[in-house]
Amino acid sequence: MLRSLDIRDLLIIDRLELAFQPGLNVLTGETGAGKSILLDALGFVLGWRGRAELVREGAAQGEVVAVFDLPESHAARAVLADAGFPAGDELILRRVNSADGRKTAWVNDRRASGEVLRALSDTLVELHGQQDDRGLLNPRGHRVLLDDFAGNAAPLAATRAAWRRVAEARRALAEAEAALAALREEEDFLRHALAELDALDPQPGEEAELDTRRRMMQAADRIREDIARAFTAMGGDGAEGLLGDAVRWLEGASDRAEGRLDGAIDALSRALSDLGEAQQGVEACLDHLSFNPAELEMTEERLFAIRGLARKHGQQPDDLAEFTRTLRARLAALDAGEGDIAALHAAVAQAEAGYRAAAETLTARRIRAARALDKAMAAELAPLKMERAVFATEITPADPGPEGQDGVTFTVATNPGAPSGPLDKIASGGELSRFLLALKVCLTRGTSGITMIFDEIDRGVGGATADAVGRRLAALAEGGQVLVVTHSPQVAARGAHHWRVEKQVSRGKTRSTVTPVAETGRVDEIARMLAGDTITEEARAAARALLGA
Incomplete structure (x- = not known):
């Protein structure tokens, strides 16, 4: 208040x-x-x-x-x-x-x-006048007024929620269909790219390993000859044989040298031992450097294939395995897409059925409320000296939406037999x-x-x-x-x-200025409204009659 x-x-x-x-x-x-x-x-x-x-x-x-x-x-x-x-x-x-x-x-x-x-x-506050613009004369607001009169808050909320579910289901279907269409456009690419990648099957880190192996094999031809010569120089025809002869000769003379050759013999023995270890290392290196020339060709072929696929798809060589999994998932989505679309169509149909049920419940309530409002209006119009006027709430089919599938219009016929029409088109100013x-009066009952x-x-x-x-x-x-x-x-x-x-x-x-009119002053004020500036006793008498009625 x-x-x-x-x-x-x-x-x-x-x-x-x-x-x-x-x-x-x-x-x-x-x-x-x-x-x-x-x-x-x-x-x-x-x-x-x-x-x-x-x-x-x-x-x-x-x-x-x-x-x-x-x-x-x-x-x-x-x-x-x-x-x-x-x-x-x-x-x-x-x-x-x-x-x-x-x-x-x-x-x-x-x-x-x-x-x-x-x-x-x-x-x-609600403001109402002869040219009311807050819903009563606006046909777009008649449905809102009827729902308020009917107490349709709960079924209206249910209808709005059902409409949201329809919109969400339709959106999910549209997005899935668009995604499937996009996948179909690249299906040939996906299948061809996956065939290439699956055939090659590149693994993370493989490109670096292949590159190292290739460089080692390329260098092997250049260094193996020198290593082999060194191995020969250390063998029986080289250092090993000469040291062995030296040891035998010294050992044969040591008995007559009264121990003076013992240290030299021990040193040469140690040298022979160290030389043996060196021979084993060089031999192992020679074994490692031994390869089939075809192996270098195969290594280079795979290395270049991996690098070529990486450039083709704009990936790093080590990322090709993950890229393969991504393409496989997209192709799986394409293969499963038809089933997903069918499920989404079913979800849309289910949501639409739920919406229709909620909207039909709301329509039924509106129809009942319209009859009640028309009856209430007939009771209110009679005391207002419009007992011959007919007020009718028309409910017509409308495009489905969050507020239901009904159009609501208040119509009137001011005299028996006269055509009915929209409230603001038929009634005169006083009507x-x-x-x-x-x-x-009807729409605000029960509100405070x-x-x-x-x-x-x-x-x-x-x-x-x-x-x-x-x-x-x-x-x-x-x-x-x-x-x-x-x-x-x-x-x-x-x-x-x-x-x-x-x-x-x-x-x-x-x-x-605005001044309160006391009870004693109301007679003169109402008499002024009746008679104008000159207030007569007749006007005062009429004012008293109105106040006492």
Whole structure:
């Protein structure tokens, strides 16, 4: 509930402090007195888009503060929680418009964006007028209104979830089909490349080993001859034979040399031993350097084949084995693709069946709710002197989507036998006002916590019809809060709280003021609305009759 509205330096208002009450609050005044400015001010603090220039001439800034009562279960608490703001029993919105156009807002003394204000606004206030643009006259919003009336939150959520599953299944199928098509385009390449790689079967590290072996075999021819000559020089025809002869000769002479040759003989024996080890090393090297010339050719052929495949596929030689596994996986995906596509088609069909079931459940609920809404509207139109009018909620097939597969349109026929048509095309101004009011009564049953504002909803009606409008507004305000800007004395008389908006000119400056109308003053105010500037006793008597009715 809107508890207070404090306006400073906005348009032609220098300072206004308004304390609103539960029930039906009526604002009356001459045309141009500034009633619409109050709505502009409230819309400004709620983040609505409106006039660009709001600051009163000569002021540095304009400011509006709105205070709302916030019961424990109010929907605004969820908005505050999502935005990270504290929530208490009182919600204070403050917004400032500087003379240079900058706008700054606070929610409970914390800086807030216009987006947060507008999100809060949706839970706090509803504005309705003869040219309502917030859903009642917009056919695109009729389905939303019918779902609210039907309490379709759960089946609507189920339908949205089913639609998401359909979209996800279709997306997975499309992606799989695109991937399979891409694989098919390279199938010949995959099979040929894998055949080459499998035939060669390169292993990590093999290229380096082959290169080392090749270089060693290439060098072997150049060094083996020298090593062989050295081996011959160390053999029996060379150093080994000569040393052996020397040892035998010395040993034969040692008995007569009285021990002087013993050291030399020992040294030569050791030399022969070392020479034997050297011969074994050289012989082993010669064995290692021995190879079949065809082996060099085969080594070079494999080495060049590995390097050629690596260049062909833009890989490092050591990465060819992993590259082979990658190609094999892609080919396996291609071979298994048809089965995967079939499974994905089945998943799409299953998701679509689930969506149809959820959408059909939602359609059935909407059909039942449409009949209930039409019946409720018939009951509401009769007190508004439109008992002959026929309101009908038409449900037609529509393209499937997250909100179901139904189109919803509110239609009316204002007289028996007259053709029906869209609400905003058939009804006249006065009829339209009453249709809107009846719809609002039906659609807001069971809701609470929202302040409803009707801006001259009674325009174009008078007499008993205006009185009927006033009675419905009063009924709508029971247990809640309704603000009505009105020129109708019949509607004003039904208000539980009354304010008069006046425009005054002082020292060449225009100011708008709003003052509460006490019970004693309501007779004159309603008489003014009946008779104009000159209030007669007859007008006062009529005003008393309206207030006492």
